[in-house]
Amino acid sequence: MLEIDDLEFRYEREGFGLRVSSLRIASGESVALVGPSGCGKTTLLNLVAGIVVPSDGNVRFEGRELTRLDDAGRRAFRISSVGMVFQEFELLEYLNVEENILLPFLLNSSQRLRPESRTAAGELAESLGLNPLLHRRIDLLSHGERQRVAIARALITNPQLLLTDEPTGNLDPATRDRIVDLLFKQAATRQATLFMATHDHSLVHRFDRVIDFSTPADSGIELLRNKPVDLTVHGEKDS
Amino acid sequence: MNGTFLLARRYLWHHRVRSAVLVGCLTLMFLLPIGLQFFSTHLEARLTERASATPLVVGSAGSELELALHALYFRGQPSRETTVAESNRISESDLAKSIPMLVRFKAEGWPIVGTSSDYLRFRNLKVAKGHSWNRRGDCLLGATVAKQLSLDLDDGLMTEPENVFELDGSFPLRMRVVGLLAETGSPDDNAVFVELETAWIIAGIGHGHASSRKNRLPDVSSNGKTFGKTDVPEHDAALIEFTEITEENASSFHFHGDRNNFPLTAILAIPHDEESETLLLGRYLADDDPAQVIRPVEVIGELLAIVMRIRQLFELAFAAMAIVTAAMLILFVVLAVQIRQREFATMFRIGCGRFMIFRLVGAELLILFTISGLVTVLITGAFICVAPRLSLLA
Numbered sequence: 263m264l265e266i267d268d269l270e271f272r273y274e275r276e277g278f279g280l281r282v283s284s285l286r287i288a289s290g291e292s293v294a295l296v297g298p299s300g301c302g303k304t305t306l307l308n309l310v311a312g313i314v315v316p317s318d319g320n321v322r323f324e325g326r327e328l329t330r331l332d333d334a335g336r337r338a339f340r341i342s343s344v345g346m347v348f349q350e351f352e353l354l355e356y357l358n359v360e361e362n363i364l365l366p367f368l369l370n371s372s373q374r375l376r377p378e379s380r381t382a383a384g385e386l387a388e389s390l391g392l393n394p395l396l397h398r399r400i401d402l403l404s405h406g407e408r409q410r411v412a413i414a415r416a417l418i419t420n421p422q423l424l425l426t427d428e429p430t431g432n433l434d435p436a437t438r439d440r441i442v443d444l445l446f447k448q449a450a451t452r453q454a455t456l457f458m459a460t461h462d463h464s465l466v467h468r469f470d471r472v473i474d475f476s477t478p479a480d481s482g483i484e485l486l487r488n489k490p491v492d493l494t495v496h497g498e499k500d501s
Numbered sequence: 502m503n504g505t506f507l508l509a510r511r512y513l514w515h516h517r518v519r520s521a522v523l524v525g526c527l528t529l530m531f532l533l534p535i536g537l538q539f540f541s542t543h544l545e546a547r548l549t550e551r552a553s554a555t556p557l558v559v560g561s562a563g564s565e566l567e568l569a570l571h572a573l574y575f576r577g578q579p580s581r582e583t584t585v586a587e588s589n590r591i592s593e594s595d596l597a598k599s600i601p602m603l604v605r606f607k608a609e610g611w612p613i614v615g616t617s618s619d620y621l622r623f624r625n626l627k628v629a630k631g632h633s634w635n636r637r638g639d640c641l642l643g644a645t646v647a648k649q650l651s652l653d654l655d656d657g658l659m660t661e662p663e664n665v666f667e668l669d670g671s672f673p674l675r676m677r678v679v680g681l682l683a684e685t686g687s688p689d690d691n692a693v694f695v696e697l698e699t700a701w702i703i704a705g706i707g708h709g710h711a712s713s714r715k716n717r718l719p720d721v722s723s724n725g726k727t728f729g730k731t732d733v734p735e736h737d738a739a740l741i742e743f744t745e746i747t748e749e750n751a752s753s754f755h756f757h758g759d760r761n762n763f764p765l766t767a768i769l770a771i772p773h774d775e776e777s778e779t780l781l782l783g784r785y786l787a788d789d790d791p792a793q794v795i796r797p798v799e800v801i802g803e804l805l806a807i808v809m810r811i812r813q814l815f816e817l818a819f820a821a822m823a824i825v826t827a828a829m830l831i832l833f834v835v836l837a838v839q840i841r842q843r844e845f846a847t848m849f850r851i852g853c854g855r856f857m858i859f860r861l862v863g864a865e866l867l868i869l870f871t872i873s874g875l876v877t878v879l880i881t882g883a884f885i886c887v888a889p890r891l892s893l894l895a
Binding site: 333337341344356357363415476 | 503504505679826852857
């Protein structure tokens with residue numbers, strides 16, 4: 263369960279702020295964050311992941327209060343419980359596919375890269391159709407292949423929270439649907455809570471809950487299979 | 502830690518040209534001062550070793566350094582020569598053993614050292630192959646000379662004329678190689694040794710009457726290679742004229758004039774003891790004495806003092822270069838980190854701490870420094886192996 267109470271975060275320079283009075287997301291739920299670019303979707307993802315620290319309020323995940331964790335604690339939380347897929351994939355060009363998938367292990371000094379990690383990477387790659395590409399350089403991959411590598415990297419630690427930031431941007435509808443199917447399938451397999459920031463309204467019907475950043479909490483879009491959310495967006499962040 | 506080094510290795514390999522340039526810069530930064538230090542230390546040791554092993558050198562009055570370099574390393578010529586009389590003066594003083602030397606001629610560019618067998622004993626030169634001189638015209642080759650000229654026993658080696666325009670001068674002498682000296686790592690490896698009388702024959706002071714091969718078809722070239730009879734036209738104006746001492750004509754070789762006046766370029770004086778050395782030094786104190794005695798260790802010491810001062814200047818230059826290289830390296834790292842901001846941001850969002858990013862950059866630098874260090878060690882090692890064979894140090 264993800265619980266957010268009286269959360270407030272401000273970018274002082276940009277004059278942009280975000281306040282979430284109360285938000286409860288059950289494990290395994292899927293949540294779409296919709297709205298135009300720069301409206302705060304990524305900020306909410308960063309708050310949930312513990313990348314940025316709110317100026318006020320609490321974020322709890324499975325009873326663990328993230329706002330009370332220090333920097334190292336939040337990093338450990340991200341490594342162990344969060345998988346992130348970025349809009350531009352952010353794969354490291356100097357690593358091959360397998361090494362990119364294993365990046366969370368490579369970056370975690372407390373965890374040595376074990377043979378079972380490689381086995382897990384191989385299995386994950388197989389499930390995503392990446393097996394023949396494991397030792398291929400990133401710059402030789404197609405757009406879709408890179409996207410799958412980014413998803414595999416997010417899933418390799420078996421996260422309970424899967425945070426995806428515009429993962430279907432710049433994709434044609436067929437590929438977009440394939441990627442979204444894949445994310446839902448992988449999240450369901452792991453009983454992971456799926457957050458997806460997107461400005462593609464055609465996807466929202468697939469999610470258990472939609473948080474629309476372009477309207478206040480009482481906006482009409484909350485009527486769609488969504489549970490009520492008290493969300494206030496102050497100002498607009500430059501895109 | 503293994504992940505950090507894997508990432509660092511992969512990054513450096515991906516940017517291998519950039520990494521190679523950095524390794525090259527770092528290697529130069531390490532190598533130049535280390536190389537200079539090694540080179541000067543080695544040079545100092547070699548020069549000092551040779552000088553220390555030679556108690557006194559007697560020669561004509563003039564430059565002490567010229568005389569020391571000539572007698573010890575066969576380099577250059579003293580401005581004036583001395584005579585056998587000077588050598589006899591030392592022997593007759595009963596203060597030191599006298600080893601005469603005439604180092605005026607060359608064969609294939611290598612110095613010919615005319616001396617006595619005492620020189621071989623004094624320098625502890627062993628004949629590795631063949632035997633010592635039996636007769637005039639025989640020569641012993643230093644190890645490097647034998648190797649470089651690919652000469653073996655019974656091969657011929659032609660001396661170079663002192664002056665190619667001196668048409669009425671003595672003919673080159675075709676020497677017979679009778680022995681190859683064992684390698685010593687000293688300047689003796691780079692010389693051809695002949696008996697003093699052979700050197701005087703080369704100088705034209707002694708001559709024979711039977712076997713001058715003037716205007717005869719030579720069977721050897723100046724580089725000692727044998728020609729087939731059909732290879733050389735019989736009446737070639739460029740025919741090489743040379744003298745050769747054979748069993749048949751050896752007895753006909755003789756010298757004219759007073760032997761006391763025969764030239765020497767240097768005399769090694771080996772005093773019997775410290776007191777003899779002091780006494781001998783005292784005998785050359787007169788200002789009008791045409792000869793001088795030097796203690797090579799002192800002369801070389803003065804030379805080394807100059808070398809060391811030059812080395813200090815180089816060290817300053819290298820220190821400045823190291824500072825510039827270090828500054829460039831820091832600039833490079835700062836720029837690289839800025840360029841990699843997005844990559845590091847991704848790592849941070851995945852769960853990597855800032856310390857890990859420092860460690861990653863540190864690992865990359867460590868790898869670069871390690872490779873540079875290894876390359877430096879390899880080059881230095883190779884230089885140490887090759888150094889004894891470099892003529893500069895030998």
